[in-house]
Amino acid sequence: MSSEQKEKAGIALTRTQRDAVTVIRHFRRQRKVASTWLVGDRRHSRRFISDLERLRLIREVSAAGSPLLTYMGSFE
Numbered sequence: 444m445s446s447e448q449k450e451k452a453g454i455a456l457t458r459t460q461r462d463a464v465t466v467i468r469h470f471r472r473q474r475k476v477a478s479t480w481l482v483g484d485r486r487h488s489r490r491f492i493s494d495l496e497r498l499r500l501i502r503e504v505s506a507a508g509s510p511l512l513t514y515m516g517s518f519e
Contacts, residue, residue: 456498463487464500468514475510482512 456464463485467473470483479486492512495501501512 456500460495460498460500463491463495464514467501467512473512480512 463482466482466485473480473482475481475489476486479488480492492501492503496503499515502515504511504513
């Protein structure tokens with residue numbers, strides 16, 4: 444889906460959201476720390492991550508008993 448199509452669908456992303464999705468796609472080292480997600484060297488609140496999940500850009504999955512964030516689709 445192109446960015447024009449997403450804007451028409453009401454899914455225009457902010458710069459922060461685009462940056463977060465890019466970081467999640469790039470870094471494999473992720474973990475939950477208290478009420479935040481640590482992805483690479485950046486921290487994101489659970490609420491922010493749930494907003495990205497609601498947009499169906501990322502998904503929280505469990506691998507070997509550990510929660511991970513996975514990239515779901517194109518945001519570009």
